Amino acid sequence: MNPILVIFSGGQDSTICLMKAIAERGADKVHAVTFDYGQRHALEVQLAQEIAREQHIASHKVIAVDWYRDITHNSLLDKSMAISREPGAPFPNTFVEGRNALFLLTAAIYAKSRGITELMIGVSDADYSGYPDCREPFIRSMNATLNLAMDCTFTLYAPLQHLTKAQEWALADRLGCLDYIRTRTLTCYEGIPGDGCGQCPACKLRAAGLAEYLRTKDQRR
Amino acid sequence: MNPILVIFSGGQDSTICLMKAIAERGADKVHAVTFDYGQRHALEVQLAQEIAREQHIASHKVIAVDWYRDITHNSLLDKSMAISREPGAPFPNTFVEGRNALFLLTAAIYAKSRGITELMIGVSDADYSGYPDCREPFIRSMNATLNLAMDCTFTLYAPLQHLTKAQEWALADRLGCLDYIRTRTLTCYEGIPGDGCGQCPACKLRAAGLAEYLRTKDQRR
Numbered sequence: 001m002n003p004i005l006v007i008f009s010g011g012q013d014s015t016i017c018l019m020k021a022i023a024e025r026g027a028d029k030v031h032a033v034t035f036d037y038g039q040r041h042a043l044e045v046q047l048a049q050e051i052a053r054e055q056h057i058a059s060h061k062v063i064a065v066d067w068y069r070d071i072t073h074n075s076l077l078d079k080s081m082a083i084s085r086e087p088g089a090p091f092p093n094t095f096v097e098g099r100n101a102l103f104l105l106t107a108a109i110y111a112k113s114r115g116i117t118e119l120m121i122g123v124s125d126a127d128y129s130g131y132p133d134c135r136e137p138f139i140r141s142m143n144a145t146l147n148l149a150m151d152c153t154f155t156l157y158a159p160l161q162h163l164t165k166a167q168e169w170a171l172a173d174r175l176g177c178l179d180y181i182r183t184r185t186l187t188c189y190e191g192i193p194g195d196g197c198g199q200c201p202a203c204k205l206r207a208a209g210l211a212e213y214l215r216t217k218d219q220r221r
Numbered sequence: 222m223n224p225i226l227v228i229f230s231g232g233q234d235s236t237i238c239l240m241k242a243i244a245e246r247g248a249d250k251v252h253a254v255t256f257d258y259g260q261r262h263a264l265e266v267q268l269a270q271e272i273a274r275e276q277h278i279a280s281h282k283v284i285a286v287d288w289y290r291d292i293t294h295n296s297l298l299d300k301s302m303a304i305s306r307e308p309g310a311p312f313p314n315t316f317v318e319g320r321n322a323l324f325l326l327t328a329a330i331y332a333k334s335r336g337i338t339e340l341m342i343g344v345s346d347a348d349y350s351g352y353p354d355c356r357e358p359f360i361r362s363m364n365a366t367l368n369l370a371m372d373c374t375f376t377l378y379a380p381l382q383h384l385t386k387a388q389e390w391a392l393a394d395r396l397g398c399l400d401y402i403r404t405r406t407l408t409c410y411e412g413i414p415g416d417g418c419g420q421c422p423a424c425k426l427r428a429a430g431l432a433e434y435l436r437t438k439d440q441r442r
Contacts, residue, residue: 061292063288066287067285070284072330072333073334097333097334097371098367098370101366101370102327105322105323106288106319108319109292109323112318113294132371133369133370133371138366138369141362141365141369142366142369144362145359145362145363145365146322149319149321149322149353149354149359150353150354151311
């Protein structure tokens with residue numbers, strides 16, 4: 001198996017990606033990169049480091065991006081701004097312009113320097129907030145652009161691309177890590193790990209998906 | 222005229238771009254962004270600041286990218302490494318992986334936050350070192366990726382794309398800034414402004430282009 005670099009935030013989605021990569025390739029082939037970019041919940045980075053240690057992956061790199069807050073404005077990077085969605089706006093004000101492009105580009109530069117050309121990211125277009133950089137056309141275009149930029153054949157994997165949140169929990173369950181994902185990861189916009197604050201859009205999405213999965217699982221019994 | 226953001230290093234190419242944008246739109250419509258990414262010649266950033274001031278452009282932003290040297294290795298970021306080109310290598314070891322993609326992405330994030338959707342970059346595929354991120358297919362792909370990433374219609378201009386170095390000097394002459402470009406900009410890998418060290422690949426390319434332009438100009442008289 002080839003080595004793979006997982007873009008790993010310590011949240012639910014990217015931790016499921018990490019566990020999937022480990023299940024498929026073995027922990028010694030799995031590398032991870034986490035971005036410290038001034039996100040609301042700095043605890044995210046710490047949880048990512050703990051999970052990476054516990055899972056004995058081959059390497060874990062934290063890259064600090066200092067300038068994000070200086071060049072764009074949104075409620076994920078500015079704690080004094082309330083999280084909201086304007087009527088008619090295509091997505092909530094938590095959207096960080098260009099974030100997934102920056103993560104993928106930086107990860108690809110780092111990966112190439114280590115001889116790795118496969119990357120994984122936990123984006124999904126099915127069940128989300130409508131962020132444009134979570135959609136499949138963006139991921140495909142980004143893959144082509146990275147190849148042209150660095151004269152290299154990268155392969156970007158987005159295994160959650162077409163999964164609902166309920167299907168994601170089903171995947172976690174198949175991978176044997178449902179409880180681990182539920183208790184150890186951070187998705188909440190308020191920075192509360194596990195089941196979170198229960199009130200923010202990320203918590204509601206996560207809880208609704210879990211409830212839906214557990215309901216269908218019960219019905220199948 | 223719409224405002225435009227020029228990716229501006231203080232080198233010959235991007236300064237010609239800046240002067241072209243000023244000639245076409247007026248200095249009050251021209252914004253510039255310079256990246257301080259650990260390049261060999263930190264003086265470049267200082268020269269860029271001086272030129273921006275002298276030309277009275279609308280704004281000039283310097284963005285520090287601290288992590289570049291930490292995730293990839295090349296002779297432009299590592300002064301202890303000799304500049305060379307391995308036999309058979311597609312480009313010299315001065316190539317900074319992903320650099321133009323990073324500049325364009327970061328500039329686009331910054332531009333969008335200021336309501337600017339037109340960007341200019343001084344890449345050229347005609348006369349260069351063979352860097353993949355200077356070629357037109359990369360620029361077009363990057364434009365499409367930026368639009369998808371941020372749900373926005375950016376326009377990337379690369380006015381030097383198909384010019385030889387001699388044609389670039391001709392453009393500078395038409396813009397009335399040949400001497401300014403010749404004396405005030407820094408292209409030399411050794412960090413010497415103006416005519417530079419005369420020995421590195423960048424100086425040789427620059428000098429050969431200027432000599433060719435001046436020869437054809439003389440012949441036309």
